[in-house]
Amino acid sequence: MSISTLIMTWNEEANLPACLASLSWCDDIVILDSFSTDRTVEIARAAGARVYQHVHESEVQQRNYGLKQIQFKHKWVYTPDADEITPDDLRDEMLRIANDPSRPEVFFKARYKNMFMGQWIRRSSLYPTWITRLVRPDKVSFERSVHSRCIGDGPNGELQAHFIHYSFNKGMAAWFDKHNRYSSTEADLAQQRAEPRKLEWSHLISSDPGTRRRFLKELSYRAPCRPILRFLYMYLFRGGFLDGWAGYAYCRLIASYEFMIVIKTAELQRRRQGLSV
Helix, strand or coil: CCCEEEEEECCCCCCHHHHHHCCCCCCCEEEEECCCCCCHHHHHHHCCCEEEECCCCCHHHHHHHHHHHCCCCCCCEECCCCCEECCHHHHHHHHHHHCCCCCCCCEEEEEEEEEECCEECCCCCCCCCEEEEEECCCCEEEECCCCCEEEECCCEEEEEEEEEECCCCCCHHHHHHHHHHHHHHHHHHHHHCCCCCCCCHHHHHCCCHHHHHHHHHHHHHHCCCHHHHHHHHHHHHCCHHHHHHHHHHHHHHHHHHHHHHHHHHHHHHHHHCCCCC
16 A cells, blocks of 8 residues: 655745655655646646646645545545655655554654755754644644644654755745745734633643644743744754854744734734724
């Protein structure tokens, strides 16, 4: 038994060839494209992938559409982004899972090595960050508009191998464009909270990295000087300075993203009060 692959794309001609090359072992690659205007679809079809196109409304809606509305050849589906490379050890681990019918898990999370300026920025990227990458489509769904979270009808597991993430491969302008969109969604989500959720301080020392990360994110919404604190946390407390200049630059970029969320949230608050910006 093998594994199917689902890749969501929009104008990924710069990333898709390398992503597909690392998936040459897969006999069922599906591209869910958001009507790209570059050569993404052409590249995908030339590599033998099945291509579907669907209007992108949000990350979570697109992911759920792909997993629920597309028929896959295999029971397990691998869901990399187009800017990710799948090493051989990750491939082998996932195939062992797919060929073991006794496994109770319905989805698996994987860690990644985030690459920036030619190096793995291990400390400043807050490694390890766990992201769902292997799923049973009939047993899972996703929630949250940005950085979607997997909900499964059964237990989940953790893959030991890593994937490689080239999040800056399309250039800095593309990174800023994406995070401009993300920050707008984050600000809107912040405004939708009628009341701040109660902080569960026990989550700060949870053994689950995802739980700790969500707690710190919720805490950050209430912190003064949030962008500065985010930079200090990543660069000093988590050791981003040990990643050299690349670590410093990355921490500054993430702090700028936090500032975009803060200022857009303030904008929404003023507009809802009928005030000028």
